[in-house]
Amino acid sequence: MDGNGRWATARGKTRLAGHSAGVEVASDVVRYAIKYGIPYLSLYAFSTENANRPKAEVQGLMRLARSAFAKSDKLNEQGIRILISGTPQGLDDDLVRSIGLIEKSTANNRAITVNICFNYGGRRELSDAVNKIIASGVKSVDEQSLRNYMYHGELPDCDVIVRTGGYMRLSNFLIYQSSYSELYFTDTLWPDFSENEFLRVLEYFKGCKRNFGKV
Ligand code: IPE
Ligand code: MG
DSSP states (O other): OOOHHHHHTTTTHHHHHHOOOOOHHHHHHHHHHHHTTTOEEEEEETTGGGGGGGGHHHHHHHHHHHHHHTOOOHHHHHTTEEEEOOOOTOOOOHHHHHHHHHHHHHTTTTTTEEEEEEEOOOOHHHHHHHHHHHHHOOOOOOOOOOGGGTTTTTSSOOOOOOOOSSOOOOOOOOOOGGGOOOOOSSSSSSGGHHHHHHHHHHHHHHOOOOOOOOO
16 A cells, blocks of 8 residues: 555645545445455555654554554444454554454454554564464474464465555565465555556456466
8 A cells, every 4th residue: 555655745745644544545445345345355554664664654653553443343334354464563562452352353244354464574474484383393384384374374365466656566565475466556646546446456357367377
């Protein structure tokens, strides 16, 4: 979900105002996903690298996360199950607690599963997985069983990954789960992402011939 800062700057607003607008659009996109029958949606909300931004911006993002994670009533009304992927390391205790609470209080919702990648890094997920394997005493894993050590191994691989904001890179997003993902890049800044563009992504995905390495 890239481009919040540029969107705000172009309007003479603060970067944080851009992030606020971005949160609104994220919740719109969850609605589109439900409307068009998408069972799983992952949102890259805050990366382990984002933690190195100026303190005021990080604090502002944490404030937005706090208020988003406190909205379990609204999520339950819409049938949204929330999973959070990421490391608790470096997060304030109350935020870690609210992550546990929101997962628990939305666990029985069935309209959609929204995986919020928060304080998330793909390499970090892999090193955390290796440490879980060592701690468990398991002596070997294979490509499939490795999945069980991810933050949420019950999630399927990503079918299609959308990056807004003009750059064509994955920036440490879901490394294990994106091996065969279709990639959709757009110059649209995240706060401008619309239902029409969501539909364009679905059209793009429908047009992809998925071989998974076969012919
Ligand atoms: C992405 O928007 C949102 C987060 C990292 C939380 P940016 O903040 O990276 O926006 P630009 O790239 O500066 O426009
Ligand atoms: Mg950016």
